[in-house]
Amino acid sequence: MAVSNELRKDYITNRWVIVAEKRSLRPSDFSKTEDRKKETVSKTCPFCPGNEHMTPPTILEEKKGGKWDIRVVGNKFPALSQKTDIFPSNNHPLIKMGAFGSQEVLIETNNHSKRFFENSKAKVNRILEMLIKRRKKLSSHKKIEYVLLFKNFGRECGASLSHSHIQISALPLVPPLIADELNGSRGYYSENHSCPFCDIEKLESKSKRFVSSNKNFSLFTPFASIWPYELWIVSKQHVQRLEDFSKPQLLDLAEILIEAIKRLNTLFPGTPYNFVIHDTPGKNLFSYYHFHLEIYPRYHHKTFAGLEKGGRIFINEVSPERAAKELKEVRI
Numbered sequence: 124m125a126v127s128n129e130l131r132k133d134y135i136t137n138r139w140v141i142v143a144e145k146r147s148l149r150p151s152d153f154s155k156t157e158d159r160k161k162e163t164v165s166k167t168c169p170f171c172p173g174n175e176h177m178t179p180p181t182i183l184e185e186k187k188g189g190k191w192d193i194r195v196v197g198n199k200f201p202a203l204s205q206k207t208d209i210f211p212s213n214n215h216p217l218i219k220m221g222a223f224g225s226q227e228v229l230i231e232t233n234n235h236s237k238r239f240f241e242n243s244k245a246k247v248n249r250i251l252e253m254l255i256k257r258r259k260k261l262s263s264h265k266k267i268e269y270v271l272l273f274k275n276f277g278r279e280c281g282a283s284l285s286h287s288h289i290q291i292s293a294l295p296l297v298p299p300l301i302a303d304e305l306n307g308s309r310g311y312y313s314e315n316h317s318c319p320f321c322d323i324e325k326l327e328s329k330s331k332r333f334v335s336s337n338k339n340f341s342l343f344t345p346f347a348s349i350w351p352y353e354l355w356i357v358s359k360q361h362v363q364r365l366e367d368f369s370k371p372q373l374l375d376l377a378e379i380l381i382e383a384i385k386r387l388n389t390l391f392p393g394t395p396y397n398f399v400i401h402d403t404p405g406k407n408l409f410s411y412y413h414f415h416l417e418i419y420p421r422y423h424h425k426t427f428a429g430l431e432k433g434g435r436i437f438i439n440e441v442s443p444e445r446a447a448k449e450l451k452e453v454r455i
């Protein structure tokens with residue numbers, strides 16, 4: 124019997140889990156491809172040209188020279204589905220709802236081996252524009268509260284396929300980490316009368332944690348990094364959402380994002396990582412929250428232990444100041 128996935132809330136805290144049993148059926152191509160040569164097309168990869176029948180139908184695509192160059196498809200094994208009804212149940216302390224939403228995948232390239240940072244600035248700009256298009260469409264649904272845009276690269280960072288892609292998750296709630304940041308930012312604003320992210324950017328662009336910048340963005344290792352070599356990209360202007368950037372700003376974002384991943388990859392070749400866009404939810408505009416992109420590298424097979432899992436206190440064995448120095452000095 125088909126069982127719908129459920130979003131369940133922790134008894135007390137604002138922590139959510141999606142119970143999705145079928146996800147364990149997801150295929151992985153890492154065992155086959157880890158020692159791979161640099162092949163541009165793989166016969167078994169669902170994201171490669173010629174294998175389009177292996178993915179759900181195309182939602183949006185951009186062509187170049189007669190072939191698709193960027194393609195958005197549904198996730199074949201979604202944890203969230205528009206076929207699920209929300210049915211919230213506030214039966215304390217067992218609060219839950221149907222895992223309503225959608226998960227799409229943006230396939231960045233038709234080249235099986237091309238890595239994100241190997242794309243040109245113009246190409247990453249087009250990828251960002253495509254993400255914006257999908258996000259606008261998905262957030263217009265009244266039951267969708269937030270569309271989280273993120274990338275998983277490498278098996279240890281949650282990617283089941285090695286072909287470079289970005290995830291688009293439309294959620295019926297604001298992700299708790301973003302909700303926490305919004306709450307903290309509101310508190311900061313009421314005390315200091317300024318947006319914390321505007322202040323953070325000004326402070327970190329002159330700190331020992333500064334790595335790089337361009338006209339519109341700063342790249343630095345955050346003061347309380349959880350992950351060794353964690354990086355944040357923060358916009359210099361008070362821009363709330365990805366979709367609110369001007370054309371030159373979006374191009375600058377593409378440029379600094381490529382640079383950040385390139386720096387990381389030069390220091391630790393092939394290292395897995397995630398990046399996640401954090402910005403203002405939906406149609407709401409706040410004077411106390413603004414766009415940033417967080418990058419979490421996976422360093423030396425680090426796993427969480429009891430202190431992290433049971434106490435949410437993290438141990439970071441590389442100071443953000445040392446990480447920044449290395450990331451800044453590495454030749455790219």
Ligand SMILES: [Zn+2]
Nearest residue numbers: 168171235286
């Ligand atoms: Zn492929």
Ligand SMILES: [Zn+2]
Nearest residue numbers: 318321361413
């Ligand atoms: Zn701001």
Ligand SMILES: [Zn+2]
Nearest residue numbers: 304401415417
């Ligand atoms: Zn954030």
